[in-house]
Amino acid sequence: MPKAFTPKVVTANALLEGDVIYLGADDTWVRDLADAEIITDEAIAQMRLLDAQSRASEAVGVYLADMAPTDSGPEPTHFREAFRATGPSNYSHGKQERA
Amino acid sequence: MYSYTDFDAAFVAERNRQFRAQVERRIAGNLTEDEFKPLRLMNGLYLQLHAYMLRVAIPYGTLNGAQMDTLALLAEKWDKGYGHFTTRQNIQYNWPELRDIPDMLDALAEVQMHAIQTSGNTIRNVTADHFAGATADEVADPRPVAELLRQWSTDHPEFQFLPRKFKIAVTGAEQDRAVIKAHDIGIQVVEKDGKIGYRVLVGGGLGRTPMIGKEIASFVPQQELLPYVEAVVSVWNLLGRRDNKYKARIKITVHEHGIEDIRARVDARFEETRKAFDGTDLAIFDEIKAQFAAPAFRNAPEDDFTAAYDADPVFRAWADSNLSAHKAPGYAIAQISLKAHGATPGDATAEQMRVMAQLARDFGHDELRITHEQNVVLPHVHKSDLPQVHKILKAHGLATANIGKISDIIACPGMDYCALATARSIPIAQEIATRFDELKIENDIGELKIKISGCINACGHHHVGHIGILGLDRAGVENYQITLGGDATETAAIGERTGPGFPAEGVVPAIERIVETYMKERTSPEETFLQTFRRTGMAPFKTALYGEEAGKKARAA
Missing domain, CATH: 3.90.480.20 (Sulfite Reductase Hemoprotein; domain 2)
Known part of the structure; x- marks a missing residue:
């Protein structure tokens, strides 16, 4: 059996602020992971990634990040994505500042 | 202190003007990220985990009050009210926005500072002994030669696309406070027959493959220093492994070819490079040196x-x-x-x-x-x-009495900020310092240097920490390897791994066991951690960390 596809979100950093951004289902960039589109199909994920990569004047370093779908939205499966989604642990800066 | 010439000021202003235009073209969509990235890196601008990061050079670690005030201004106006001083005498701002960078650079230029060559595959900020010009134990102030090297290396046309980054450190004292043995080139000011010259080390470095620098020349006279260093960089520029990023640093080149082979190549190249130097550099050096004259010290009762x-x-x-x-x-x-x-x-x-x-x-x-x-x-x-x-x-919360003690920890930004990190460093440092402050045994422990890196690139110098901590990603969980016996001074040594790593919550207890073992093993309170470790070896520490069996094996080995 082929390995099950791990759901993904499209993520990057915003060109102007450098802030972590995610691709929403409506093609807008969103700042909150909870608002990101979670993609469960591999072919669709690749298409969404290519589309997002073409938006070079908005986003830098676009890639697909592994997520677990939950009732409250995508949840990171790796601690690096968890830090990206919240901010640093030594100060309440970044996304946690706005929360 | 060195003051910019008209040439310096015009050079920085022109570079800032160029970079402002490059930022504008990037924002307007006329430059792709692939085109823009090398340009921003040349000017110290990274894109990190949560934001851009601007790295500003503090050449040889020296600055005046007005410059420090400007660093404060940048922190307040364009960042989040603070800055982070690094292990290479730079300051990093963790939260600037792209549009603001040109203004930040212009503000820096007003006080003769910049971010040029703080990143990229170039010769980086030249660092020096932080006690330069003040300490009693130096042959000469190392900063004039550090400034000469900075001028020579800045925008050097041959060295803008090196195989990898290249770091130079200078000390004027036998006691090495500048970690010269862990730099691509380490320079020590020495005196022979009443003349000042330079002992040159090459091929040191930390990172994935830590190496202690080797002596390539015991005495290079003043008039030959720049052509000699140019010969070293030039030999490596041709020979360095551009095929593999992990083998590109000069430490690998020296390791693969051997120091004798490299010395012979450098000597041959030196015969070429010396012809290009007509003594102008000596005149410039004298002008620089005059600016580093000691201040007028006063005589007063104590x-x-x-x-x-x-x-x-x-x-x-x-x-x-x-x-x-x-x-x-x-x-x-x-x-x-x-x-x-x-x-x-x-x-x-x-x-x-x-x-x-x-x-x-x-x-x-x-x-x-x-x-x-x-x-x-x-x-x-x-x-x-x-x-x-x-x-x-x-x-102002600046009177902590802990220099050289267990809580005076070097820590890289780690995964709290850095895009390359594999684990966090800062919280580990915070926890260790907090714990030993609670235990109130810091002074009793004495000199003990802990250095923490959040990935194998070793910005936190963990290899040369008396206790080194390296954060890694082990199957999606932060895990920390501990090394003992590292040394960053003239008796430089790479630390030895204790054994398997520890989860984040296991680091503080492990450090406590190491410290308890030291205090039990030391012959007297005067015997430092490093001296004890060098005398006993790893065995008692291994026993304390992993049990009797592991200790026995270490003893037998």
Whole structure:
């Protein structure tokens, strides 16, 4: 059996602020992971990634990040994505500042 | 201190103007990220985990009050009110926005600072002993030659696309406070037959493959230094492994070819490079040197110092751990710890920066230094002023008395900020410092240097920490390897791994067991951690960490 596809979100950093951004289902960039589109199909994920990569004047370093779908939205499966989604642990800066 | 010439000022202004236009073209969509990235890196601008990061050079760690005030201004106006001092005498801003970078660079230029070559495959900020020009034990102030090297390497056309980054450090003293043995080129000012010259080491470095630098020349005369260093970089520029990023640093080139082969190639190349130097560099060197003349030290009684030392135990503790011997009678070198227990190592708020700037102006001949250990130095303070200096520092959370102690930890930004990190460093440092402050045994432990890196690139110098901690990603969980016996000084050594790593919550207990073992094993309180480790070897520490069996195996090995 082929390995099950791990759901993904499209993520990057915003060109102007450098802030972590995610691709929403409506093609807008969103700042909150909870608002990101979670993609469960591999072919669709690749298409969404290519589309997002073409938006070079908005986003830098676009890639697909592994997520677990939950009732409250995508949840990171790796601690690096968890830090990206919240901010640093030594100060309440970044996304946690706005929360 | 060195002051920009018209040429320097025009060069920086022109570079800033170019970069402003490049930023505008990037934002307008006329440059792709692939085109823009090398340009922004040349100007110290990274894109990190949560934001851009601007790395500003503090050449050889020296700055004056006005420059420190501008660093504070940048922190306040375009960042989140603080800056992070690094292990290479730079300051990093963690939250600037792309549009603001050109204004930040212009503000820096007003006080003769910039971010050029703080990134990319170029010769980076030349670092030096942070006690330069103040310490009693130096042959000569290393900063004039560091400045000469900075001028030579800045925008050097042959060295803008090197196989990898290239780092140079200079010391003027036998006692190495600049970690010259862990640099691509380490330079030590030496004296022979009454003449100043330079001992040159090559091929040191930490990172994935740590190496201690090897001596390539025992004495290079002043007039030959630039052509000689140019020959070294030039040989590596051709020979360095561009096929593999992990084998590209000169330490690998030296390791693969052997120091004799490299020396022969450098000597051959030197015959070429020396012809291009007509003595202009010597004239420039003399002009630079004149600007580093020692300040006019004053003669005054030290009674105020003695009185405070005898009466105030808090001042006494600070004086005992944070002061070092100065070459001028009645003076001291005062270190300002940026390692308050539980705080982020190397961070200073804008307000603290301004306080330090004012202290430098009022009591320190308008000079400050940044150490590779992420602290700040007032290099020239008369002892009679120290009680007042200490009082002001205390009022601003800057009087932590822990220089060289277990809580004076080097920590890289780690995964809290860095895009390359594999684990966090800062919280580990915070927890260790907090724990040993609670235990109240810091002074009893004595000199013990902990250095933490959040990935194998080793910005936190973990290999040369008496205790080194390396954060890794083990199957999606933060895991920390511990090394013992590293040394960053003239007796440099790479630490030895204790064994399997520890989960984040296991690091503090492991450090406690290591420290308990040291205190049990040491022959007297005077025997430092490093001396004890060198005498006993790994065995007792292994037993303490992993049990009797592991210790026995270590003893047998």
